[in-house]
Amino acid sequence: MLEPSGRPLYLAEQVRELDRRVIAGGIEGFALMQRAATAAYDALRERWPRVRHLSVFCGSGNNAGDGYVMAALAVCDGLSVQLIAVRDPQSLSGDAARALEMAEKAGLRVQIWHPELDLAGDVVVDALLGTGLSGEVREPYRGVIEAINASGKPVFAVDIPSGLSANSGAVLGTAIEATLTVTFIGDKPGLHTGAAVAHVGEHRLASLGVDVHQHADVPPVATLLDAGLVDALLPPRRRDSHKGDQGHVLVLGGAPGFGGAALLASECAARLGAGKVSLATAPEHVAASLVRCPEVMVHGVRSATEVTSLLNAAEVLVVGPGLGQGAWGQAMLQVALATDKPLVVDADALNLLASWWSSRRRDNWILTPHPGEAARLLGSSGARVQADRLGAAQELQRLRGGIVILKGAGTVVAGPSDVGICPYGNPGMASGGMGDVLSGMLGALLAQRLPLEPAARLGTILHARAADIAAEAGGERGLLASDLACYARRLANPRNDDAGETR
Incomplete structure (x- = not known):
């Protein structure tokens, strides 16, 4: 492709x-x-x-x-x-x-x-x-x-x-x-x-x-970055495709009292085409997950030892949404880092990396910091990151490996071979949960066997374009992260020209 x-x-x-x-x-x-x-x-x-x-x-x-x-x-x-x-x-x-x-x-x-x-x-x-x-x-x-x-x-x-x-x-x-x-x-x-x-x-x-x-x-x-990437990287599925072909995402997040972020990430992973989505979260969030999205296989876990079988079954891990920085979150991140599976790392998982794994580097992860999180990972300041967003993303990628998605206006996607800038998105995205939705989308794309760098670019485009379409439909003010899932799903399904259908 x-x-x-x-x-x-x-x-x-x-x-x-x-x-x-x-x-x-x-x-x-x-x-x-x-x-x-x-x-x-x-x-x-x-x-x-x-x-x-x-x-x-x-x-x-x-x-x-x-x-x-x-x-x-x-x-x-x-x-x-x-x-x-x-x-x-x-x-x-x-x-x-x-x-x-x-x-x-x-x-x-x-x-x-x-x-x-x-x-x-x-x-x-x-x-x-x-x-x-x-x-x-x-x-x-x-x-x-x-x-x-x-x-x-x-x-x-x-x-x-x-x-x-x-x-x-x-x-x-x-x-x-x-x-x-x-x-x-x-x-x-x-x-x-x-x-x-x-x-x-x-x-x-x-x-x-x-x-x-x-x-x-x-x-x-x-x-x-160009929205034409969507059609290039997401062709129509084979007619004999089954859920095992579309990968299995495990979301690790939702510490006690912080369940919403992990639910958002899980639902978006399902909406963007992952064959199976599991969620390892604090037990008190299980009922809410079942009500919100019963297609997600939710598991209440109290300790890292309870996620071993889930880790073995999954092909891609999303770690960070609602993770918290306490003992529970530290344990979840530690078991994720111990695997060799592709990771999407967001939110408090990034803050924990900065505090406890300051030299950890790997080639099969996507880091998704906002400017403040990028500053902590670089030992810098948010103002310095914003003053040179390309340079900051490239430096973080050089230090940490994999792909770095520096979020914000004009999101920067820095990989080992190239740097992309996303021209889509709008101020309505300045609301809670937007990063969690992006993490779920990225996990779904990796689960569908996209290579790391194309997945990062495509996920960034789908996330921003979905927000633009949602804003066109209802305005920027009051745009919620949960609004993006249905629009991203439409964008992720290629045109059927024979049937006269469009996105």
Whole structure:
């Protein structure tokens, strides 16, 4: 089975190298700038076809050049343009200076930014800082960005919202909150994870005629995961399939008083196609499990010695939902780690790993931390993890092996061969139990004989897409983890084109 490659993602310096190669190959730098500005302007007009007034902010360098060319195109198209320079335009050089000249020949007068300036445009164009920013935004750019955000006007970001790290998605002090961002040549990871999802708005890629796949010696740092992976990895089942073919998942969780998480994980494992699902939980949770999902074979256990037969029967273990960090949870994790079976490790099992098994590494597990849990595993802080989500996931994978799914906006899936970023999901997922549901889904996919890395990617996509569909049906606020199971089931069943059925 071949899986879709997804869109490649490149660091800012890699895209600059691709840009340099295109120019070295015979395309003049200013011609490439005009191509970028034209693609950006076309996207702006498509998004806001009735707009008649623009405020275009230009900083320095080629990002400013893109803005000046866009301003000239807008005037020639009959729009009114307020052209605002944050740096002295006479300090521009090279292609950016040529772009300024083009704007002036179109009849535009450049205004120098000052805090009392009123924004006349119906849409604001951000051509301030570009992808080259490395340190925190300083004045006067900080004040400009804050004024644009405070204006309440829709914002079009050229290449990247100013103040956002193209590589990590971190906000460098302050950043533009864009309505639409059009990025050039190669897509960047920092547009898809962490704080970026609140700043990029609608996202589009303009390749400018550059085929990044022709530059194999500039390998992407990550891949933007694609929902097409579902059909590629979950073909229709054989008509003679039976439950033994679909694997047996054992969920270890639900310490006394914490039964809900383990029930959620178990039910989702069943809904996503595991042939059999067993649950080892505290005895007081057995009745609730039978009522909620009688298809799950629930066992009340008080000690690790009572789960030996369950471990032997199962093919995949999910450990952590509702596990707790007390003696019961420690014992359950210890017996899970003693097996050589694939593991999905979540929640308190991750915290216990950080506290008691700080050097444990294995190649057949999936770790699913949120930023706080990742920080504990790395001996770092949640803020540092969020400042470089790709780097944190890759470092944790290097230290612990297997696959790391760093949850959050723009979930990162780091494996030994590649890093994926999930572009799906919504703020409604900020509620209890979402991670438990993901763990159950991952267990089910592993039980159905998917390899570790494809299962991690597919489970992340199904989890986020199910949440998106649930939010479309009922809204983000009030979305519950238990809402995801039925939608994930629909997504996991391939289309039957002959019958005219769709997901």
